[in-house]
C-alpha cells in the first residue's frame with residue numbers, strides 16, 4: 236500500500252524534525268518525499284483535463300496567482316475610517332447587500348476580520364488563520380479549525396495533518412498554490428477540540444464569503460465539522476465520504492480529515508479514492 240509507505244515516511248521525517256525542535260514539514264521541498272509521491276501518478280493519478288497538468292510525469296502547471304498568506308497591512312482602498320459591520324454581528328450576505336463595493340476581494344475580507352471578536356476563540360488565538368492558496372481555484376479544501384502549529388504560523392494545514400494533506404495534493408499533480416485551503420473556524424479551539432456550534436456559526440460568514448469570492452469548481456470538506464455545517468442532515472463522515480452533494484451552487488465532496496488518517500491508516504485508501512474523485516470533478520476529467 237503506497238499511502239502507508241508515504242504515511243510512514245511522513246511520520247519518520249516529522250519525528251526527525253521534532254527531535255530538532257521543528258514541528259512542520261514542507262512536503263513539497265523534501266526530496267525524498269517528493270520522489271516517493273512521484274511514483275503515484277503512474278496508474279494511480281486521475282487523468283488530467285484541460286486545466287490540469289498535462290503530463291503525469293511533468294511538474295504541475297504554475298499557479299495563476301500567488302497565495303494570500305498574510306493579513307493585509309493597509310486598509311484596502313475605499314474602506315478607510317469605517318468600522319466593520321461584520322465585526323458587530325452582521326452576516327456576510329447582509330453586509331454585501333449594504334456595501335456591494337466592499338468585501339470584493341480576499342484581501343478586504345481578511346482585513347475586515349483581522350481582529351475579529353465574534354466568538355470566544357478570539358481570546359485564545361495567537362494568529363487568525365484566514366486561508367491560503369489560489370484566488371480562483373478549482374479545488375477548495377475546508378477543514379475544521381487551526382491546530383497548534385497553524386495557530387503559531389497563521390497558515391492552515393502546516394502541522395502533521397497538513398503534511399499528509401499536502402502529500403495528497405502533490406500526488407494529484409497539483410500544489411498547495413493551485414488549490415485553496417481554509418477552515419470552518421479561523422481561530423484555534425483550545426486543546427484542539429472541535430469548534431462548538433456557536434463558534435462555527437459565528438465564523439461562517441467569513442467562510443461563506445470566501446466561497447463566493449473563490450467560486451471553486453468543487454469544495455472538499457475534511458472531517459465531520461464542515462460536512463455537518465454544509466449538510467446538517469448528513470450522517471457521519473464514514474457513511475458520507477465520497478458522496479457528492481450540493482451546497483448553494485457548489486458541489487461538495489466530503490472525505491476524512493487528515494488528522495483522522497494519522498490515527499487510522501486503514502482509511503487512507505478511501506481518502507485517496509476521494510481525492511482522485513475530487514480531481515476528476517474539479518477538472519472535468521473522465522479518468
Ligand code: SF4
Pocket residue numbers: 348351352353354355356357363420421422434437438439
Ligand atoms: S473563530 Fe471566526 S468568528 Fe471566532 S473570533 Fe475567530 S475569526 Fe472571529
